[in-house]
């Protein structure tokens with residue numbers, strides 16, 4: 001199970017200042033449990049893991065099997081919370097070179113609908129020509145422009161290439177029960193569909209079909225993923241004492257650091273497979289807390305890669321940052337540094353060591369250097385990149401986010417600020433219904 005170590009923050013904030021959060025965190029836990037916090041319409045994620053039934057998982061697995069049996073490529077269309085969770089888990093668990101492997105045990109998973117890149121979409125549709133591909137169309141609102149645009153292209157191509165009947169079988173929709181264009185299309189075309197519960201916001205939806213179906217299609221064990229989340233739901237529960245509750249401690253520590261001028265949290269990994277876990281986390285915390293002129297800025301780096309780019313800033317730049325390191329204890333594979341008689345590269349001091357030992361010393365050395373440089377450091381230990389551990393990690397972050405948002409005093413479950421760009425974009429594109437806004441915005445250009 002994952003664990004949190006906050007000791008390397010104590011040179012910057014005191015242990016007592018963290019303990020002083022106990023009562024406030026208890027209040028947060030109760031407000032979440034009783035649905036009395038701000039945004040209480042969106043607490044469906046809180047006990048989601050333990051409420052997932054075997055029937056639901058079986059339905060997801062059966063649908064995944066249909067896609068696996070009938071597709072060499074599955075395009076997952078979605079953005080934000082309808083994209084990042086699936087990608088985070090799939091990349092954390094996949095072989096780094098999965099798309100280059102000749103013998104595949106699952107369809108290649110590609111993503112679309114998370115950008116408006118003409119070249120991206122052109123190149124994707126070119127690649128899909130002649131391929132047996134399917135689509136999972138994911139949108140809670142069912143009206144997100146990026147996703148709808150990609151889906152329009154993919155639906156047409158799938159029908160043209162594979163025929164309407166097969167397309168109906170290999171296109172799956174994950175959306176609202178009643179509202180939105182994605183629901184209308186799914187019902188009209190007779191697609192298999194899954195519902196995103198009303199009370200689960202996009203960025204908290206990875207353990208709904210939004211994440212679970214693509215993860216199952218990619219060949220990973222969603223029973224285990226959910227089991228890991230259930231375990232963490234218990235470990236972070238309202239009844240777990242503050243000092244033993246990782247979500248409580250993480251929420252308290254980051255708020256105390258913030259109060260002490262540490263306005264930026266950098267999530268760090270030492271494993272390239274976790275890049276999209278970082279991205280998922282950025283949305284979770286950024287959309288939840290960045291409002292009312294407040295909120296820790298969630299940034300992220302991949303080490304040791306970014307030690308050679310961002311490392312200088314972190315070591316010696318403005319002292320407004322702290323780091324949270326996700327450390328994977330055990331790699332999945334074993335690779336030993338070979339000995340070399342000539343030792344031209346001078347690396348024989350590493351001969352016989354596992355590559356991970358080198359990585360771990362980079363991690364430890366970095367932690368000490370950054371703490372010396374004035375950067376408080378938290379560490380989240382993940383035993384291994386398995387379904388259980390990743391499920392636990394995701395739920396841990398969700399629960400801590402709920403508590404943290406409460407401590408900050410914001411509604412952690414809305415995202416009103418995201419509408420501003422959409423309104424302007426629709427006005428500029430002359431979307432019907434935006435006539436007045438179109439006129440007003442053109443006058444400003």
Ligand SMILES: O=P(O)(O)OC[C@H]1O[C@H](O)[C@H](O)[C@@H](O)[C@@H]1O
Pocket residue numbers: 079080081082138139140141142143144147202203287415418
């Ligand atoms: O699932 P959808 O309704 O398509 O939304 C996708 C994403 O875009 C929105 O603009 C929100 O900012 C995100 O919270 C959401 O996850």
